[in-house]
Structure formats: structure tokens, C-alpha cells
Amino acid sequence: MTKSFPWWLRDFLWLALFVAVLIGLAYGLEAIPIAGIAYYNRILVIMGINITLAVSLNIINGHAGQFSLGHAGFMAVGAYFSAYLTFYHFAPRLEKIPEGTEQWLMQNVYLLIAVLCGGLLAAFAGYLVGLPSLRLRGDYLAIVTLGFGEIIRVFILNIDKIGAARGFSGIPHWSNFFWVFFVCGLTVLVSWRLVQSSVGRAFLAVREDQIAAEAMGVDTTRYKVKAFVIGSFFAGVAGGLYAHYTMYLNPQAFMFVKSFEVVAMVVLGGLGSISGSVVAAVILTFLPEGLRPVKDFMPGGRDPRMVIYSLMLIVLMLTRPQGLLGRRELWQVLRRRKDAVPVDNKEDEGSAPIQ
């Protein structure tokens, strides 16, 4: 990196470019004259939220190797808390502001604050869940996180102020294409820069071998909790944006099935591969939608899309158990790694005895 160019200026220029492109895309997509563009727009936004969820879960599951099944729970915390803030505090205040630029500005500021608070509360929940992961590994941790996700859901189900079982309706439609993909890009960037740094290396070391990591001076406890906090923060933010996009929240949407969906994205893309998570999130968002027309060819109008969807998942996992990209990133797979050493080189280990 060139040292004469201050880091913040370079990042700022990239950020400006990114924002400009996003604004252009947001307006451009609205303007495309296709029937039902709103439907496609909606899928795109859901895709952006799913990418954010998958990439943030990848920090916990893929990088730090802590198998978490509670991502829907973190998302729910962020969604409900930000919706609560908006509904009871921000929306009434916004109504007092006369319509115009100021209102528009305050709406986005309120959205950011609400979503950020949702993310922070989710991060705190992640901290609480991260604590047992100090003692538990593998399957045991998976069960604890699964339980935690359900606890959150049942908790929400019993708070009347946020709709309980009726669901939380009347959330203003403040979130949009721009914010969703802005957060999405931010999540990818943070995740990517972390994994290229000493923090990310510590995550990977914990995943690879905890005892060795500890012997190398890595405070494994701290980094496990850190991974949980970062991952659940972005899940909470994604949840907040989701709440402000769909305008309605129901505890049913945050059942463990949702967690599995995100886990499926991460595993399908390849645990530990950021671009893999992105690709898999895109595929798994579009696949069920893309399979809708199949119904027309079926006798009796039955809808086989979920069957096809599951079959495709099974076939993919059988043929590529390491995920689409394995642990590599997209460009590494495309260009092939420099070391042409085959992955399974058990023969050429030479004088290797079995320990």
C-alpha cells in the first residue's frame, strides 16, 4: 500500500463510489419497465439480507469454527428491538416533522439508529451465547445455540407490547434496496478485512486447533466470544433492515428453520469462504423463486419446488461435501492456487510414519 495516501482518504473514496453505484442501482432498478419489477426488487432485497446473514454466520461457523445454530435468534433480537424503537419512539417523532427534505433525512437517521441499536442488542445476545462456547465444542455448542434461538423466539412470543403471537405490524417502510446492500457490502468488507488481519488469523487458528492456538499465545476464549459478537451484530442489523422492509414481524419467521436456512447457505458455499457464502446465499434465495414456473408443467398443478430444492441440496452436498468453493475464495478457485500440490498427497509425504 502506498504510504503517502492516507488510509482514511482511500477508504472514503471507495465508500463514496460504492454509495454512488448503489444509489444508481436503486433508482435504475425502479425504473426498469418490466411488469412486476417490484417482485424482483423484493427478491433482490431479501437476497441482500440473506447475504448479510450468511456472511455474518460465516464469521462464527466458518472462520472461528464455532458451530452456531442460533442465527435466527440474533436476527430476531435485532429485528424486534429496532422495530420497537421505531414504532414507539421514532415514528411518532417523525410525524411531527413537516414533509420534505428534513423529514426524509430524519427518517434515514432514525432508521440507522434503530438498526444500529438492534445490532448492538443482538451483539450483546451473541456475547451471552458466546460465553458457554468457552466450555462447549462441536455438537454440544450447536444444541446450546439452537436452544438459545428458541428461547429468544418464545420470549418474544410472550411480550404483548411487540405483538406476541399476533405478530408486530405497523412498522414503517423505511428500509430499502440502498440500505440493505449498503449493510451487505459493509458486512462483506468487515468480514474480509478481519480475516486478512491478526484477528482473523486468530479466528482461523481457533478453528484449526484450539490447543495449538492457545500455545501460540492466542486467547481462544476472547476470540470465540469476539466472533460471536461480530457475527450476531450483523445478524441483528440484517434483522432490523428486514423488519423495516417487510413492515411486519412474526415470531414464526424466526424459528430454527430460519437458522438452518442460513447454515445451509454457509455450508453450501464452503465453510470459511466469504465469497462462497455470498454465492450460496444468492443461489438459495433465487432457487425457490426460480422454480415457481415448474408448477405449470406438473399434472394437477402440484408444486414440486421444495422437493426439487431439497434434492438439489442433497445432490450438491453428496458431490461437493466441502461446499461449492471449499475454504477458498471465488477468485482463488477460478485462477487455481499457485501451489499445484494436490490436496490429497498422502503418497508423497515421504518418510511419514503414522502417529
Place this chain on the structure above:
Amino acid sequence: MANGNALLDAQDVTIRFGGLTAVSHFNLTIQPHELVGLIGPNGAGKTTVFNMLTGVYKPTEGEICVGGVSTHDFKPYQITALGVARTFQNIRLFKELSVLDNVKIGGHIHYKYAGTSAVLHTNRFHAAEETAEKEAFDLLKIFGLESRADYYAKNLPYGDQRRLEIARALAARPKLLLLDEPAAGLNDRETLDLMETIHDIRDRFDIAILVIEHNMELVMGICERIIVLSFGKTIAQGTPDEVRANPVVVEAYLGEPAEAAGL
């Protein structure tokens, strides 16, 4: 403690697992720049001693001090920060990471910075990463691994994996290096190379080394002082010649022909 400037001072260390006394009344003092060997038949408790020194196990009795600081309540990573690094008997590399990253993680305590620095790519991040890269390459050069920096650690030949483990431990800039059977599984020529390397890194980095080894040739060849463990008890210690001549040691090794042949 009795010895103020000792690097490592273990006094009367005992560990019991249930009813089994794995190591009893173990004493060890290591001065800077010393090369000490720890030998003994299988199951004598050598690796248990290592695990206590590095904080993996807590001794039931006795006290271990590193650089005058009692490590009783320390976790392994805190002991590493005091300047004790180790390798493992059954190689524990970060298999799915590159050779370079393995060494960089070894130096984790020296290069770490806040996550925000990493995300914002601040000057601190660039400075730390540059140092990490340079130091890691320097270490790889010493072990002749720099051309393989991009390889996954698991793809290295066995001998190189052992050497990478030592390089990774050295990246922590230890004052005391603990090697757990570094020659296990190496052939004679590789073992000779390793002996030279161990001697060389002791002088180059000015560190003390404690080595567990089954290979008598290696231990007798390079160690200045040897401690013999058998069934958790220290049965002899002294220079290689003293230990070799000690009848108790010979007796402990009888019944293990492969070892006895080396004595």
C-alpha cells in the same frame, strides 16, 4: 524462589489424575541459554511435565515459575506471553492454513491490534502486518521453507512439518523453547540435520531449549544436561556421560531394547 535469574524454576511439582500420580516431586531449573534434555521410557510422564510447564495441566502440588513469576493461575496463552513456546509430539499445525500464516499466528502476541484497526486498515495495521510478514519470512528462510510459504501446512512433507512447528514456536520470540520429540518419525539424516538446527537456533536466538526425546543419539549429542524420568519420578540427572554411566538409568531402560541399544 531459590534462583532469582533462572528462566524456569519448577519446585517439587506433583500431578495426580485421580489415584494415579503421573509426575511426583519434579524439580527443574533452567538457566538462560541452556540446552536440557528430558528422557525416559514410554509413559514416564515427560509430556505431562511439558503440559504442566505450558499451563495445559495445573500441578496438584508444587510451583512453577517462569522468569520469577508463578504461573499457577496462568492460562497457556499467558505463559506463552511470558516467553515459553512449545512444539507438540503429534504435530499440531494449523493444517488448512498457509505455511506463512502458521508462522504469523506463532507471533500473534507481538503483532496483534484491535479489530477496528483491521477493518479500517489504519497505519497501525499496515505496520504490524509488514513486521509480521518480514519476521515470518525470515524464520521460514532459516528453516528453508520460504519457497513453500504459500502451501497449505498439511501439504508439506513430514519433516518440513516438524520444522515448521519449530519455526512457528520461534515466532513467539520465546526465551525458552520446549520441543516435544522433535525427531519422532525422522530418518537418521533428518535427525542429524535437526540436531544441527537445534544447536544453531539456540545460539542464533540466544534462547534456552528443553527437549524431550527418545532418540538417544540426539539427546546425548546436543544436550548439556539430561534429566531422566521413570514412572513420574526423577531417577537421574547430570551430564550425558554421567547419565549414560548411571546403572539406575540402564535398568529403567531395560526391557525396552530399542532404547537400551542406544545407551
